[in-house]
Amino acid sequence: MSDTATIGKDILTMANVTLNFGGLSAVSDVDMKLQVGELVGLIGPNGAGKTSIFNLLTGVYPPTSGKVEFTRDHKVRNLGGMKPHAICWAGVGRTFQNIRLFRALPVIDNVMIALQHNVPYSLANAFLHTFGYGRAEKQIREESLELLRIMGLEEDANELAQNLPYGKQRRLEIARAMATHPVLLLLDEPAAGMNPAETADLTELIGWLRKEYDLTILLIEHDMSLVMDVCERIYVLDHGVIIASGTPAEIQHNPAVIEAYLGEEVADA
Amino acid sequence: MEVFQQLINGLSLGSIYALIALGYTMVYGIIQLINFAHGDVLMVGAFVGWFSMTTLHMNVFAALVTAMAACAMLGVIIERVAYKPLRNSTRIAALITAIGVSLFLEYVMMYFVGANPKAYPDLTGFMAGSFTIHGVIIKNIQLVIIGISVLLMIILQFIVQRTRVGKAMRAVSQDADAARLMGINVDNTISITFAIGSALAGAAGVMWGLYYISINPLMGLMPGLKAFVAAVFGGIGLIPGALLGAYAVGFIETIAKGVGLSTYSDAVVFLVLILILIIKPAGLLGKNTKEKV
Numbered sequence: 001m002s003d004t005a006t007i008g009k010d011i012l013t014m015a016n017v018t019l020n021f022g023g024l025s026a027v028s029d030v031d032m033k034l035q036v037g038e039l040v041g042l043i044g045p046n047g048a049g050k051t052s053i054f055n056l057l058t059g060v061y062p063p064t065s066g067k068v069e070f071t072r073d074h075k076v077r078n079l080g081g082m083k084p085h086a087i088c089w090a091g092v093g094r095t096f097q098n099i100r101l102f103r104a105l106p107v108i109d110n111v112m113i114a115l116q117h118n119v120p121y122s123l124a125n126a127f128l129h130t131f132g133y134g135r136a137e138k139q140i141r142e143e144s145l146e147l148l149r150i151m152g153l154e155e156d157a158n159e160l161a162q163n164l165p166y167g168k169q170r171r172l173e174i175a176r177a178m179a180t181h182p183v184l185l186l187l188d189e190p191a192a193g194m195n196p197a198e199t200a201d202l203t204e205l206i207g208w209l210r211k212e213y214d215l216t217i218l219l220i221e222h223d224m225s226l227v228m229d230v231c232e233r234i235y236v237l238d239h240g241v242i243i244a245s246g247t248p249a250e251i252q253h254n255p256a257v258i259e260a261y262l263g264e265e266v267a268d269a
Numbered sequence: 270m271e272v273f274q275q276l277i278n279g280l281s282l283g284s285i286y287a288l289i290a291l292g293y294t295m296v297y298g299i300i301q302l303i304n305f306a307h308g309d310v311l312m313v314g315a316f317v318g319w320f321s322m323t324t325l326h327m328n329v330f331a332a333l334v335t336a337m338a339a340c341a342m343l344g345v346i347i348e349r350v351a352y353k354p355l356r357n358s359t360r361i362a363a364l365i366t367a368i369g370v371s372l373f374l375e376y377v378m379m380y381f382v383g384a385n386p387k388a389y390p391d392l393t394g395f396m397a398g399s400f401t402i403h404g405v406i407i408k409n410i411q412l413v414i415i416g417i418s419v420l421l422m423i424i425l426q427f428i429v430q431r432t433r434v435g436k437a438m439r440a441v442s443q444d445a446d447a448a449r450l451m452g453i454n455v456d457n458t459i460s461i462t463f464a465i466g467s468a469l470a471g472a473a474g475v476m477w478g479l480y481y482i483s484i485n486p487l488m489g490l491m492p493g494l495k496a497f498v499a500a501v502f503g504g505i506g507l508i509p510g511a512l513l514g515a516y517a518v519g520f521i522e523t524i525a526k527g528v529g530l531s532t533y534s535d536a537v538v539f540l541v542l543i544l545i546l547i548i549k550p551a552g553l554l555g556k557n558t559k560e561k562v
Contacts, residue, residue: 058450088452100447102440113440116433117452137431180452 010071011036011184011216017066019052026052027240039217041231049240050220051097054186058094059084072183089117093182095173097189103162107172110161111144114179151175167198187219191226199223203230273405275527281411283519284418288473289496290511292466298442298506299462302363306370308493310467314340314474315484322390336475337468344467345460378486386485389478414476434461498542504555513553
């Protein structure tokens with residue numbers, strides 16, 4: 001629940017962030033700012049480093065240099081030194097470009113597993129919880145079913161995740177990410193592989209989730225119609241460098257973007 | 270009647286193997302490590318039980334619980350000290366480390382208690398008894414072993430299927446990186462897996478001592494190896510596979526002894542393993558999945 005006082009405040013600040021693998025630079029000197037409640041797009045050609053930025057934000061890789069700050073309830077955290085599960089607890093949720101569900105588990109379990117971090121456990125009390133978990137378990141199950149209902153998956157609750165059609169697996173990824181109770185949601189190509197009708201549904205759903213749960217969203221997407229439709233601001237990444245940022249209209253007419261992103265087609269035309 | 274006699278013997282032996290095999294398979298399921306020190310955790314459990322009963326004069330059940338608790342701690346320490354630093358290295362490095370941990374436990378124990386076998390105290394009361402049904406001799410201790418094992422398996426099933434720890438374990442075994450990003454503390458989950466698996470091995474160690482009386486610092490080798498066979502037999506990484514494999518190994522072994530192949534009973538077990546793996550390389554319940562690249 002973000003109170004109205006925080007609207008317009010920064011939720012995420014990346015300053016001079018660089019990520020090197022050996023001699024290879026995946027992300028270099030990136031500055032990015034997200035304000036509470038924004039829906040921001042991150043676009044760029046394949047291999048531009050978009051997913052690397054998500055990995056930096058969720059603790060998969062610590063930045064080689066630079067600062068990643070996440071602010072929630074006036075508390076500023078430096079994500080650079082935090083472990084992935086702690087970043088998740090802090091309120092950053094994500095989905096994956098190449099779907100990474102717990103494939104052999106039922107749909108409902110995928111969501112329940114992500115929800116249960118709300119009751120963190122230590123090695124010692126894990127066993128004690130075992131014997132007093134009834135009520136908490138019921139609550140977790142009900143909330144999971146609610147999320148499945150929102151994502152249109154309630155009928156599939158007991159199906160194994162791997163048996164769902166592709167579009168539904170994508171929706172389950174979002175349901176699972178929502179179950180971690182994020183305030184900042186990172187969506188990595190949520191519409192990849194979807195047909196136009198499914199994409200339109202998803203676009204609507206993302207807008208609804210954002211309002212209902214007061215989310216700030218950072219979206220990686222290849223589907224330009226989706227990005228230009230829903231995003232308020234867009235960052236364009238190429239070869240690990242931010243080459244442009246601005247409103248969708250500004251981005252569409254930015255010559256650097258046209259060259260990097262659509263370059264050859266425009267040149268051919 | 271001979272068949273039924275072997276059946277009851279196989280059932281009690283298989284129960285002990287099952288407890289050990291569960292630890293093997295759970296650890297493999299979660300970090301893809303064959304924990305070759307697992308049999309030696311059983312050995313430590315047997316000695317903790319022996320020490321609790323002889324020196325501390327505990328009763329059998331108190332000794333069993335003490336051994337389980339001690340082994341749970343030992344398992345966590347082994348994981349944190351020996352395996353965790355190698356989590357991102359090659360699997361062969363972790364495997365060799367496991368063998369090192371195994372030898373370490375064996376010879377540290379030998380340093381403290383000597384190489385000579387120690388004897389478990391004589392069974393008393395109900396557990397010392399036995400009865401005969403139609404010529405089949407059933408020792409009460411066999412029933413106790415089967416009963417305790419089944420109880421522990423039910424508790425394990427409950428933990429894995431119904432609790433959040435169990436859910437976290439299953440999530441980590443599916444995709445540790447995704448689990449981490451969904452807020453699961455993967456390090457703690459792995460520690461808990463080691464604790465549970467080692468506690469089961471500790472229980473198996475005490476029951477081994479109660480059944481076979483004689484224990485020594487190298488005793489963990491054979492049961493460890495058989496339980497590993499059992500886990501592979503059923504499909505390593507799968508809990509039902511470990512149970513099925515363990516009882517199969519128990520029965521094969523006692524049947525081999527029953528038909529006069531006592532000397533070769535271990536060889537028969539391994540022969541059957543080889544045959545199973547030729548026919549079903551992933552084990553009885555395992556699915557053949559292509560390695561994802």
